[in-house]
Amino acid sequence: MGEIDPAFIQDQEHRAKLSPIEAEGIPLIDLLPLTTSLDNTDGLISEIRDACQNWGFFQVINHGVPLEKRQRIEYAARKFFALPLEEKRKVRRDEVQVLGYYDTEHTKNVRDWKEVFDLGVDDPIRVPASTDLDEKEVIEWHNKWPEYPPELREACEEYAEEVSKLSHKLLELIALSLGLPADRFHGFFKERTTFIRLNHYPPCPVPHLALGVGRHKDSGALTVLAQDDVGGLEVKRKSDGEWIGVKPTPNAYIINVGDIIQVWSNDMYESVEHRVMVNSERERFSIPFFFNPASYTMVKPLEELIDKQNPARYMAYSWGRFLATRTSGNFRKLNVENLQIQHFRISDSKLATA
Ligand SMILES: O=C(O)CCC(=O)C(=O)O
């Protein structure tokens, strides 16, 4: 590649350090107690609580997702991304049907060094037709499956089923860790807007200038990420704001709390910024599973977690409208910040006078 498109260049302050900080990584949590007996989970629940409070991120092992299902989707993803661009573009997303292939995502208005394929776990995904609050019309986002590799669809569907089970278990542990009944969140996920993203980060000639994904927080409830052995994911450490690399652990999943859990927990658990470094030698693949509630969910702090001393810090917002706005915002390269939960935050001064 000759000239680099300036759209990829990060501002100085947001560029990656090519020799990142070596530090104690995010917590590694063994889910084995879940498979033996549910009575024996107190230690596990407190590990989850500590990880959510101190990092917003953790890794899990003994998670129950069969390795062969993970390998199958990873292998199919590699085959898909190895296709010529014109083949991949046959399942390209557009402004109305937003699932499928694209290679022009921007995070905070800087282009990401990656290509992706998005698919809904429930097909179709239903979202409000517009961001207008009075609008009742709903549109459907349908999956777009490529002709090749033919096994991609089944590999994704089987994988989705397994990771859904894991996500439910994690959500139960998170509920328990907040002092709530294990099934407290179930009702929000009767219909889902959950989607899987296949990520491919090609080698990049300017890893000191560009990022695979710019700094961001995940806007859904929970993310369950499979990364390969290349590494590159960095998490902003809460204690000092340093970017810490997440070392690949074979067959582990990286879990992070998204904005919705931040709001439900009324800031007890925060959604933490992360980004992806690229490198000039090796391509990298990753598969985030974005576990999201029904589009009609009104997201607001849970009643049980607020009281006079600890009032709600957010106004309720419609998840479907939030998702639709974020998704369409990606097409218009607006010179404004994307929609954030920050926009629904009740200011400290208002809280003080309430
Ligand atoms: O590829 C990764 O490791 C993480 C990707 C990510 O943060 C995202 O797609 O939201």
Ligand SMILES: [Fe+2]
């Ligand atoms: Fe992310």
